[in-house]
Amino acid sequence: MTALDATTRVRHLLDEPHHDGSEVYVPAGTPALGDVVPVRFRVPASGAERAVWVRTVRDGEPRIEPARLDRSDEHERWYVADVPVHNPVTGYRALLDEPGGYRWLNGRGVHAREVPDVADFRLTVHAPAPAWLSSAVVYQVFPDRFARAGSHDGLPGGELPDWAVPARWDDEPIPAGPGVSQQLFGGHLAGVEAHLDHLERLGVDTLYLTPIFPSRSNHRYDARSFDHVDPLLGGDAAFASLSAAVHARGLRLVGDLTTNHTGAGHEWFERARADRTSEEASFYYWTDADPGYVGWLEHASLPKLNYAAGALAQRMIDGPDSVIARWLRPPYALDGWRIDVANMTGRYASEDRTHEVARTIRRTMQAVNPDSVLVSEHFHDAGPDLAGDGWHANMNYSAFTRPVWTWLAEPGSGLGFLGMPVPVPSRDGHAMVGSMREFDAAVPWAVTRHQWNMLGSHDTARLRTVVGSRERVEVAAGLLFTYPGTPAMFAGDEGGLRGTNGEHARVPMPWDAIAGGDGARWDAATFEVYRTLIAVRRGSRALREGGLRWAVVGPDAVAFLRETADERVLVLAARAPWSGADLPRHLLAPGHDAENLYGGAALDVTPEALRLPGDGPGVQVWRLA
Template sequence: MYYNSLDEQYKCPVGAVKLGEKIEFFIESPDTLEAYLVIKRDDMPYVSVPMQKAEKNGKFGFKTEFVPSEAMLYFYHFQINEPRETKIIQKNYDIDYQLTVYEDFTVPKWYKNAIIYQIFPDRFYNPFKTPIAYKPNSFIYATWKDKPMNIINEKKELVRQDFYGGNLYGVIEKLDYLKLLGIDVIYFNPIFESNSNHKYNTKDYHKIDSMLGDEETFKKLIAEAKKRDIEIILDGVFNHTGDDSEYFISAKKDKSSKYYSWYYFKEYPNVYESWWGFDTLPKVNCMDESYQNFIMGEGNSVLNHWTSLGVKGWRLDVVDELDGSFVEKFKANMRKVNEESVLIGEVWEDASNKTAYSQRKKYFMGHQLDSVMGYPFKENVQNFLNGNINGYQITENFKTLWENYPREAFYANMNLISTHDTPRCINVLNFDETNFKSAVTVQMTFAGVPHIYYADEVGETGQMCPDNRRGFPWGEENEEILNFYKKLINLRKNNNIFVDGEIEFFYLNDDVFSYKRYFKDDPEKVVYVMIMRKNTLLSLELKPMTVFEYFSGETIKCGYGTLNHNFDKGCYIISTYPLN
């Protein structure tokens, strides 16, 4: 018995399928009496579909066809009835195969072609000697080099806010630096009025935080970024507000307030539902009609206000906690304002089958998200380089993601290695610069959209927050790492195969992660990427090609036949044609 869901001989088409598309299944089982495709829609019981005996490319078994009726997840396995027993073919032990069925959608090309740079505004740059504004009950670090810290009491409650003073003026001044680096998109952590440095506790959705600038500053930033072909994506925190917001204060003061229905009061006015139990973050009822109108309705809604100024996309914070209909409506209204805008979600797992609060999410069914933050990408790459998983495991993990995601979603995935919520990649990799460069190389040669967390490109370090939110080390950049980033970004931008090319994963060795990029209509042009987490002897069957080693500059000329070579630890890019 044999079945391979990633081989067109056994499942055609492979991967996720569009709604209404016919799927052909074939299993090898020459001596079987009968076979069934046992399949279920996510919300329905299993049904058994009889399969017909068939021969395919000299192999004997059973085939059937299936046309899904809804855009949603399906799960399936095969039941094989033999003379003396019944057998089951599943993906892995008792785990069924997943079939993602989606309504066709397209992610704007500018986004899929982009390099994203994430900026935590307070920590990026301040062109002035002092902050442009101050917050009550807070302190300003004496120098930009000071390490961030939380001031907490005996109950481990944050009792004082801390700031460096970075602002939008500083971002404007550093736009040429970002352009030279090769950045196409700036994704900002929240910039709306708030009493914190991170600003995930919004006070006023229609106002730029005073420590960052004002709306005129933001308009200038948009204009200057446009001159450099850099787009702006904002962080939308719509699951909760700050407890000092006008909205919550009004709701808490008067039940007749127009904001009262926004919140979940348990014992009015002092007991209410909050995000993960933090009283400073009262949770919002995102299904409340007045709240939805405020966020994304007609007129001067939050969505309309900022998108009309030139914002090209939004990242939805804790999107798992927002109802799917809210996300769908936000996406539809966003596209009405700008049909080329993108919607990204904060999802930490495989976003194709995410379940949260007893609700199966439909992020990639065609009407919700364009992209998600690629935490599975990060975890797989770092776990492999640290020796926590081997070459076979990372290969299978990425095959599963590729199979589960619609192609548009996979090629729009935000491929990250550090964020404001995780330790910096260099720390996770135990300060091993060779492995760090390997992680960056995967980012820049993989399918999806590379994401750079500010200052990663200059070798900044940092453990879990707040340490991962240090001030950008201007004047103390690691030039070797910075130049390496520039080199790999240029490689991606100058060779479209890394952006649009197909990707295929293959296993070579437990200490090697490898994949190839290619175009279906130009099979002679192929690029192979190999990540060695330690020195590895490999025997490779090669056509004439060149091995580019991006650490020592070593070049190995290869003729026909077998190459036996002891590859040093690091990343190798092998191309069958000259790369630009």
């Protein structure tokens, strides 16, 4: 890393008022209707406020009540306001009465103008995700490409279905066109079980499997049945064995389910087409236009499910005999579900049952396993679907993946941008943080702190291909393991695997290279970055549960604080050399040194300031006493 000579250091942001939903500002726990919750606002001593008020919305009507000054010192003042939890989701924001006018403080920051309610802070009576998700690190496995049991790396053996195009383990995945979903590499669940040591060595504790049900594709999102595991993966017995092995190691197992559609070869759909008076016929949407039914995104191979049919809900999502419930029970004992295209489930034309479906799934899961997690897939603005009573969290493309990509993407790569008809843009740190704050503010903090943050998935290009260098992969990983939420990673990113789109990125894990140290196919240095950062996260409660204060936002570097009542951690991420910044000296208690947690460099502490270095690219993490 090379320091950049500059005389002008970036101005810090810690002289702005702040609030978030973490324990420093809001009492821990879930309030009940009728509770009064004391919420705290931090105002720097340099502030000019004459008073602080809190604005709540009760039964649709705004109300403004005064906050009281709780304590102050030479650095900051703390105000407390009592917020009545009169509605299941109670929005609030602070009004700062200042000379010449007033400013609002909400989840997006401070504003000297009028703002809509969508970014207000929120208290919710809905229980958050299970506590274990706060410390979880999720590892996503695409079964066909993770591992075969044994060392065989030729064409997959045994009898293959007629749709399969067999591939050798070291073949390149087809990126698009004919054969893209039929190319079969032959990974199976016994292979996953055989490589659980890799997960433990890395430090992850939650295995998330993409679909395991029989289908006519390698991705298996076109299920033919929800009653059994695909024999190509080893069948029900292999899944039960994997579950037992995962849980014996103290790990957790999350499954993947398409509640929005089935495959055209699904047993329900075949009965529906054969007999339009059958119960199963009510499970689907029928039209006069070809092919005669509604398909997901007009794909005839994926007929869409119609939740106006009560019998469908009973079979799929509602009650102890549903698909949702069955796989949560032993011997499979899933610890939760990730729901494919959750944003579309229950939505068609004038019908919108998405929230009802989410609440039903959650109720069913709670009855079988109260400690299970429910995660939605939603590629864009999930805010309206995340009030907290349905999905616990979302795969956080909008508030994390997209903005981080735009900040770290290799300029001119030409890679497609997550389904958009344009390449990944190159944007500065202001744009990245602006997007993060915008989308984070649209959901309750209880959701934000459990969102599945990702740098890539089986539906995206590989991180290493997006950012272009090991150094920028390290910066991205630094953000992933220090930002509020649950880190979720796609198997192979920890070794720098490459891929230009979702299909091409589903490259098989190169186990021989991992074992033999083949640096051309597996980057052991990147693995060590991931392993170390995961350990840093596990060793810090502030990184797992703390709030978020942005300290520096510049074009090429950002810094933020993660804080709990007993710990403060400072994170600096730089994509390139920059001019550095000075932070207030009082962030570090007198007589104490900043403890370096990652990055190797000591924090420069002067009598006046904490001086952030201008090196880059790189990431630094310090614990401040």
